[in-house]
Amino acid sequence: MPVTRFFADSAWLGGERAVDDVLIEVDGERITTVTPGADRPADADHLRGLTLPGLANGHSHAFHRALRGRTHRGGGTFWTWREDMYGIAAVLTPDSYHALARATYAEMALAGVTCVGEFHYLHHGPDGRPYDDPNAMGEALIAAARDAGIRITLLDTCYLAGGVGQELQGPQLRFGDGDAAGWAQRAAELRDGELARIGAAIHSVRAVPADQLRTVAEWSSWRPLHFHLSEQRAENEACLAATGRTPAHLLADSGALGEKATAVHATHLTTDDTALLGRSRTTVCICPTTERDLADGIGPARALADAGTPLSLGSDSNAVIDLLEEARGMELDERLASELRGHWPVSQLLAAATAAGAASLGWPEAGRIEPGGLADLVTVGLDSVRLAGTRPETALESVVFAGTAADVRDVIVGGRRVVTDGRHTLVDDVPRMLSEAIAAVLP
Ligand SMILES: [Zn+2]
Secondary structure: OOEEEEEEEEEOOOOOOOEEEEEEEEEOOEEEEEEOOOOOOOOOEEEEEEEEEOEEEEEEOHHHHHHOOOOOOOOOOHHHHHHHHHHHHHHOOHHHHHHHHHHHHHHHHHOOEEEEEEEEOOOOOHHHOOOOOOOHHHHHHHHHHHHHOOEEEEEEEEOOOOEOOEOOOHHHHHHOOOOHHHHHHHHOOOOOOOOEEEEEEEOOOOOOOHHHHHHHHHHOOOOOEEEEEOOOHHHHHHHHHHHOOOHHHHHHHOOOOOOOEEEEEOOOOOHHHHHHHHHOOOEEEEOHHHHHHOOOOOOOHHHHHHHOOOEEEOOEOOOOOOHHHHHHHHHHHHHHHHOOOOOOOHHHHHHHHOHHHHHHOOOOOOOOOOOOOEOOEEEEOOOOOOOOOOOHHHHHHHHHHHOOHHHEEEEEEOOEEEEEOOEEOOOOOHHHHHHHHHHOOOO
């Protein structure tokens, strides 16, 4: 690939303010130089608006996109939502999953997401029979991300039980590999690619028996390891009753916490759990739009950060795909819970949506606009009705607190344009593709 030059009218380079007139030179997929206050060369690709590092979506279940807006009838609870979700899980095939995930990842690209962590547990055919290629579903997700032009970390998820002490049943049979050794054997066949990396996940302490946790933790020693943690109080109660320990302590005792580990949600923690996560430098991925949709509660994000935990952000159930909404959601939820404003400087909210999320997905070289970094960039236009009147000195705050996915104008992944002026360059008509892929899996 030739050297490409991008010229950003303004860009966030990590500080508390955006910087004007930034020339970003790219060789292949890497940034080579970053020059603020530059003149705009005639041949440079002009990025009009505020340019950020590509956004990292730390936690996604692509197929939940088909449930958007359909789970509120009669109010709905977490458990009726889960039943609706199983309805979709029951009918997906490698082909229909590829189509749905490609459309969902294309929507993510339009929202400025350049890297997604896909928490993947829909492994096998109906009744749990493996496909001829036992990783056909995971490979379909990797292909979907490639077709949509974004990076993926496939977090291949171990899911063995229907609850503490319960067998898998019904649609859950598709999730199971028998035991953790069977899961590890299958997952070992997956390979990293140009835009894809492989990580591991423990669905939750509900879904992986205590005596199987260490096998997953050891398999993933040098890869990202993610797990849902204490999303619902019922999980804590069942875990305490069965093991005498909180989910966080059980995972710690199984070797699952640490710098490569990410706990998703971490909503209902004891103060001791919070200290444990912080001490071990386990990342916590907060998913505010899903947590509010499911009435999960508000987790102790600020206390976790104070204890030493890096924070990342995820769209999780994809009820909304908008990382700017997730970033302000973390701050605004904390305001509602504490009746105080100003818990994070805007630079830290942006870091959660970029570098911290990318690192938690095993892409430490992404998420910063600096020499040597991956050339993943997203430009937010500042001329919509939402952002018109933005001033340079508070542009970061304007974008984080009032910008939306609809303001994303240009997206570059590894030096290649994936979105130009709000249009996907690889996928012709993303709304039509979503609508067809969803119609194909609805009852
Ligand atoms: Zn999740």
